[in-house]
Amino acid sequence: MGKGLNGKRIAIGASRKTEEMSTLIKKQGGIPVVRSLQGTVFLADKKVGPDLQAFVETGADWVIFTTGIGTETLVSLAEKLGIGERFLKVIRQAKAASRGYKTISALKKFGITPIAADEDGTTKGLIESLASHDFAGKRVMVQLHGENAPSLLTFLEEKGASVFPLLPYQHVAPDQETVALLCEELLNHEVDAVCFTTAVQVRSLFKFAREKGYGEKIVQSFQDHVLAAAVGKVTAEALKEEGVKRLLAPELERMGAMIVELARHYEAEKDLSGKEV
Known part of the structure; x- marks a missing residue:
């Protein structure tokens, strides 16, 4: 396996299978940081x-x-x-x-x-x-x-x-301190990509950002500096509805495929520029 994520700081929005995702990111040379945006879904x-x-x-x-x-x-x-x-x-x-x-x-x-x-x-x-x-x-x-x-x-x-x-x-909304930390990292360009595995995670992030008054800045961060990775079509659709146009999603809707697609993206950028970006 290559090192397509070499030195990249990758935020994980999930709350399940974060260890498996972290291992895959590390194998690609990346630095995983878990920032769960999932919250809790319960039978009402x-x-x-x-x-x-x-x-x-x-x-x-x-x-x-x-x-x-x-x-x-x-x-x-x-x-x-x-x-x-x-x-x-x-x-x-x-x-x-x-x-x-x-x-x-x-x-x-x-x-x-x-x-x-x-x-x-x-x-x-x-x-x-x-x-x-x-x-x-x-x-x-x-x-x-x-x-x-x-x-x-x-x-x-x-x-x-x-x-x-x-x-x-x-x-039930996720831990607000965790969402606030990720927003800060997005605004300060301290993460290179965010992996979303459900539409709920997308909604949680942008709802919090809008309530704090910097929803548009978060969208701009994704447009300019941070890559949004969606596990599948429904999650990608939620990102698009929030205004995120620069994103990737694998054809095979699996977390492993999402990490591989992310690594390929950075490898392609490196090949085009002749250096790491």
Whole structure:
């Protein structure tokens, strides 16, 4: 294995498998620093229960599911509340849309075939598949996972829909001191790249930065000095939505592939310039 990350300081935004990622970065000659942006995602059964009850009572014209685990969790929670069959009846009667192949597989278990679905696993792809449908005056339930999907919710509201979000899982923000430290490192050009493994990590960083008044400066840091690395399409999409245009993501959506792609990027830059950059 080469040393494509020689001397590069690489921040890791994940909270899981950080040791494995650190080892891969070191093997490429890099210096890993763990700056977890993940926070905690927990089952919010007590909070979502009343919303689930209300949804079953009122129904919807459309139901949009964004994750397989979230879809299955809503059905499971409905069963615990004694409204499982009623919940399934309501979502089967509505027009359904889904994001991601795991979501389609989950819906298939319950006898539901979405009439709209993305082609690439992204929210952008899902929105494109929904663009030709009429949502004016329609009630739309959107299953979310741990965080809001601002672009999807905005799209539906602009199309005239009445949006009813259901979040079976809630997100608790990461340690604020850790996020503040990474922001400082980004602004001072003390890291060369940041590895993001989920969209939640991206949202956490930029939400904190905006609240502190330097969101635009963080975006500029990524544009000018710091390379953003995304593990896959959904994470890359979140970065783009936050204004980060200079980023890389491997075709194979794996953490190891992301590190290798990062090393290749710096090797290519070195080859072009004739020296390390």
